[in-house]
Amino acid sequence: MSKLHWEDFTPGAVAVYGPRLVTREQIVAFAAEFDPQPMHLDEAAARTTMLGGLAASGGHICCLLMRIIADGMVNKTHSMGAPGVVEVRWLKPLRPNTQVRVRATVLETRAPKSRSDFGFVTCLFEMLDGHDDVITTLTSPLMIKRREAAARP
Amino acid sequence: MSKLHWEDFTPGAVAVYGPRLVTREQIVAFAAEFDPQPMHLDEAAARTTMLGGLAASGGHICCLLMRIIADGMVNKTHSMGAPGVVEVRWLKPLRPNTQVRVRATVLETRAPKSRSDFGFVTCLFEMLDGHDDVITTLTSPLMIKRREAAARP
Numbered sequence: 001m002s003k004l005h006w007e008d009f010t011p012g013a014v015a016v017y018g019p020r021l022v023t024r025e026q027i028v029a030f031a032a033e034f035d036p037q038p039m040h041l042d043e044a045a046a047r048t049t050m051l052g053g054l055a056a057s058g059g060h061i062c063c064l065l066m067r068i069i070a071d072g073m074v075n076k077t078h079s080m081g082a083p084g085v086v087e088v089r090w091l092k093p094l095r096p097n098t099q100v101r102v103r104a105t106v107l108e109t110r111a112p113k114s115r116s117d118f119g120f121v122t123c124l125f126e127m128l129d130g131h132d133d134v135i136t137t138l139t140s141p142l143m144i145k146r147r148e149a150a151a152r153p
Numbered sequence: 154m155s156k157l158h159w160e161d162f163t164p165g166a167v168a169v170y171g172p173r174l175v176t177r178e179q180i181v182a183f184a185a186e187f188d189p190q191p192m193h194l195d196e197a198a199a200r201t202t203m204l205g206g207l208a209a210s211g212g213h214i215c216c217l218l219m220r221i222i223a224d225g226m227v228n229k230t231h232s233m234g235a236p237g238v239v240e241v242r243w244l245k246p247l248r249p250n251t252q253v254r255v256r257a258t259v260l261e262t263r264a265p266k267s268r269s270d271f272g273f274v275t276c277l278f279e280m281l282d283g284h285d286d287v288i289t290t291l292t293s294p295l296m297i298k299r300r301e302a303a304a305r306p
Contacts, residue, residue: 034216036223037232050233058235059219063187066212070189079190080203081243082211088238 004077005147006119009106016128017072018101020064022056027096030060055093061136062088065127068102078145080118085140092135094127100135101128107139111146118143157230158300159272162259169281170225171254173217175209180249183213208246214289215241218280221255231298233271238293245288247280253288254281260292264299271296 031040035057038045046054056064094100103126111119120141127136184193188210191198199207209217247253256279264272273294280289 034220034223036220037228039234057219058237059216063212063216066210067187067189070187075190081190081192084211084243085238085241087240090235090237 001076004144006078006109006111006121006144007147008077009109009121009144011106011108013106014103015073016101016103018068019099020068020101022064022094022096022098022100024054024096027054027056027060027094030063031057035059051093053093053095055095058088058090058136061090061094061127062138064094064100065102065125065136065138068100069104069125072102073104074142077142080143080145082140082142085138086122087137087139089137090135091137092129092133094129094135099130102126103128116146116148118145120144154229157297159231159262159264159274159297160300161230162262162274162297164259164261166259167256168226169254169256171221172252173221173254175217175247175249175251175253177207177249180207180209180213180247183216184210188212204246206246206248208248211241211243211289214243214247214280215291217247217253218255218278218289218291221253222257222278225255226257227295230295233296233298235293235295238291239275240290240292242290243288244290245282245286247282247288252283255279256281269299269301271298273297 028041039049039051040057043054105124106121107124108122109119121144122141125138126134129135181194192202192204193210196207258277259274260277261275262272274297275294278291279287282288
């Protein structure tokens with residue numbers, strides 16, 4: 001299957017990627033490496049926090065989201081990366097043994113005036129848990145090659 | 154040393170945390186797990202991209218930043234977590250064998266009207282490379298217990 005260009009994205013388009021199972025071992029291992037706060041490492045410590053029990057680091061949720069969209073979407077496009085993230089909102093805890101999926105909605109497609117080789121595809125990514133509840137949202141402008149540019153020698 | 158409360162933070166305060174060495178092996182291992190795009194996995198593939206050579210995933214940069222501030226700051230406060238991230242900007246590539254540090258600047262301290270137990274400390278976190286160039290910025294409101302609340306039985 002040929003890879004997608006900027007022109008292939010339309011505002012309002014929705015797709016769902018995944019699922020991916022998140023285990024307790026993964027949650028604790030990620031936290032030990034990147035976010036060693038007690039509420040992501042230890043069940044008893046987590047119970048006394050607002051999380052109410054062991055839950056993944058918000059950073060871990062973002063990384064899982066990134067992996068799911070890399071496999072499902074980004075690596076199937078002529079991606080050039082992203083300049084950043086507009087916003088992340090952690091809405092619900094991610095518990096051990098959850099099947100997560102990511103719903104991607106194209107918010108906007110925009111071609112910069114100063115560059116003809118790529119365009120921005122701004123997406124809202126929503127991480128869903130097993131009940132289809134949104135546990136995290138992340139909004140990011142992806143840079144994707146334009147068809148004309150890719151056709152150039 | 155006793156842990157810090159919300160009242161201990163003042164707008165304009167600056168601190169630098171780290172350093173932490175980032176190796177090629179770490180960059181490739183992280184990308185293989187969470188962001189398997191060729192520009193984060195393979196030197197030759199990376200050379201043809203805007204990165205101009207192998208560089209860490211933006212997600213990896215954020216995770217390293219998170220770890221540095223967990224050790225240097227967050228775990229030394231009465232932290233209650235964070236509702237999200239306001240913005241991330243990836244400004245320069247993070248190359249293998251770079252010593253990174255994080256400069257934290259308190260932008261705002263705010264006590265919500267509806268809750269008396271914690272306040273927000275909004276910080277600008279800047280990841281610095283070995284030349285003190287800013288390679289990534291991340292802005293996030295941290296939730297930190299108020300001293301009065303902590304003193305309650």
